[in-house]
Structures are given as C-alpha cells and as structure tokens.
Amino acid sequence: MTTPLPAYSLLDPFAWYAAQRAQQPVVHDPSSGMWMVFDYDGVQRALSDWKSFSSQRGRPRGENAESALSSSIISTDPPRHRQLRALVEQAFTPRQVRALAPRIAELVDELLGQVEGAGRMDFVLDFAYPLPVIVIAEILGIPSADRDAFKRWSDAVVTGDPSGSREMAAYFGRLIEQRQYAPGEDLISGLIAAQVEEEHLNAQELLGFCILLLVAGNETTTNLLANTVRCWQDAPEAYARVRADRTLLPGTIEESLRFRSPVQSMYRVTALEVELGGQTIPALSPVLAWIGSANRDEAQFPDAGVFDPARTSNRHLAFGHGVHFCLGAPLARLEASVALDAVLERLPNLRVVPGTVLEPVQSQIVSGVKRLPVTFG
Secondary structure, rough: OOOOOOOOOOOOHHHHHHEEEHHEEEEEEEEOOOOEEHHHHHHHHHHHOOOEEEEOOOOOOOOOHHHHHHOHHHOOOOOOOHHHHHHHHHHHOOHHOOOOOOOOOHHHHHHHHOOOOOOOHHHHHHOHHHHHHHHHHHOOOOOHHHOHHHHHHHHHHOOHHHHHHHHHHHHHHHHHHHHHHHOOOHHHHHHHHOOEOOOOOHHHHHHHHHHHHHHHHHHHHHHHHHHHHHHHHHHHHHHHHHOOHHHHHHHHHHHHHOOOOEOOEEEEEEEEEEEEEEEOOOOOOOOEEHHHHOOOOOOOOOOOOOOOOOOOOOOOOOOOOHHHHOOOOHHHHHHHHHHHHHHHHHHHEEEOOOOOOOOOOOOOEEEOOOOOOEOOO
C-alpha cells in the first residue's frame, strides 16, 4: 500500500524535494490522487511533451475565472495553443515590452522615493507588490482607481478563493465589453483587434488572457523581487558580490529564478499511458510537476543548494519549457532588472528585520511571502 507523502514547508520545501528526488522522483500520492514529479528530466518532459502531458484535459468549464483560464494559452494544447499564442504575440511583442523600460524606471523611482528616507520598509507591500500591479494595470488600460482590487483578485486565484475569482471575472468581462465598443491604445484593445487566419480571440479567451496576465505577471514578479532579497539574506556574500559588481545582476536574477522559483509547480493531465522515472502513469491521471524541485536537482545543477550569481549554464525551468514557455518572461526579467538595480543603488545594506516571522503565500503553485520588513542605509 502506498503511503501519503509527508507534509512540507511552504517557506522551505527544499529538503522535502531532495528526499523525494532521492527516494522516488516520480510517485503517486494517494491522499491527493496526484502523480508527482520531482527530478529535472521528468519535470522538463512533463512541461514540454504536450502529446503525453496535456495542459487542456481536466480543466473546468463554465462562466467563471477558473473556466476562463481553461480557455487561455496556459490551458490549451496545440494546435489551438499555437493559434492563441500567435494572436497574443501580436499585441505583446518584445519591442513593446522593451518600450516599457522608461516607465518602469519612473515607477521604481517613485516607489523608492517614498521610503528611502525612512531607512525601513515592507519590501513586499511598499515595492515588490505595487510595481508589477501598476505596470500590468497600465498595459491593460485599467483605471488607477481600480488597482487596489488587483492583489486581492490575484491572491484569490492562487489560493482558490471562488468569491474573489468571480469578482475579477465579472470586472474583466465588463472591461472587455467596453473596449469592444470603444477601443483604446491598451493591450485589451490590441487583443480584441488581433487576428490570425481570419480568427479573433473569443470573449472567454480574452477573459482568460486578462486573468492570466494579471495573476502570472503580478505573482511572478512580486515573488521574484522578494525572493531575491531572501536569497541575499541567506547568502550575504552573494549580495556583497553583486553590490560590488553590477554586471552580476542578470546572473543574480536567473539564479534567484532557479533557487527560489516564483512558480513552484505546474499541473498537467496524462493524455495517454506514460512511462516516467520507472513508473507507469495511467492515461487521464493528474500530474504535478515540481519546478522548484527540478531547479534544485544536483544532476542538472552542480552545487544546486548554493546561491551563485555567477552560475553558468543555468537552464532553470522557472518560466516553464517548450510550447508553454512563459510569454511574460521578458517583462518579468525587465522589471526585475530595473527594480533590483535601483534597490542596489539606493538601498545600501539591505537586511531583513531580525526576528521576522515570515508568512508564506498559501499556495503550492506560487512561492512567496506576504510581507518582508527590511532595513537599509
């Protein structure tokens, strides 16, 4: 008889990951019904082999946020996935992302200007959360008065709160309808106008992409920024190195993505019977690919438990792999680069307040903390 997997810490799951990789990197958990994959090779295959590991099967249907997400690019398989991605890429090009750099720098300057004289701040509430929310709100053309609800809605999706999800779906539904009659220069208007092979996104697909961009863009970048500070706290020598040599910042961001991945797991369903890691997974089985574990796999990353901003060949899976590689990765990297460069410049001797008890985001999908009080100067 298979025993349930032991509980793990949301703040520090890495010992649990290591034990699972050593004991059985592909295992069935009877308590959840999930097949769980922990090693790098297995996770990479689960993320990229869409013919075997479907993103589409088992998704909910209906008129709510969860079912809208099931119509977005994150929850579809080729060939429909390719069509959706081609439509979205028309309104979300690398050139358009790069053009956001001056505005991101302006927002970073405003946010840091509000706190740098105090010598202390909550890094999440004062900086890491509002920055990506404002950026995404402006990309989508959201009125500034409506931004305060974004964090609550985003948290509702990652923690499974149905009331917040319904409220968000209703809000974006109204906004999409408004843009259909009165288009602007925002991304929603661009998505409505985008066309591939004489086909447009339908209302449910538009809704799904708005929700996906809000949640993925907000949670990923917020947690990337805060998790980097946590990495610096645990590896002060790495923090000192990047402060002394700013050319290490790109490597620091990639190492933070690997070491404390903002997205820890991703869901799939087997489209057919699959052999993986010496196990036979039946068709139509739910699968959880542990990205956070794969990114600590010693077989792929020498000294995987060491935070090294100069690490080379850092083929982490923080943004996924294959056809579902994160469309928003360039934006997250850009925001992190601009924000952390300014933090290193303007907030010297950054430290987490001693004795801080961190409260994790209650999700097995994303990894972050709700607050992060720091001092500096």
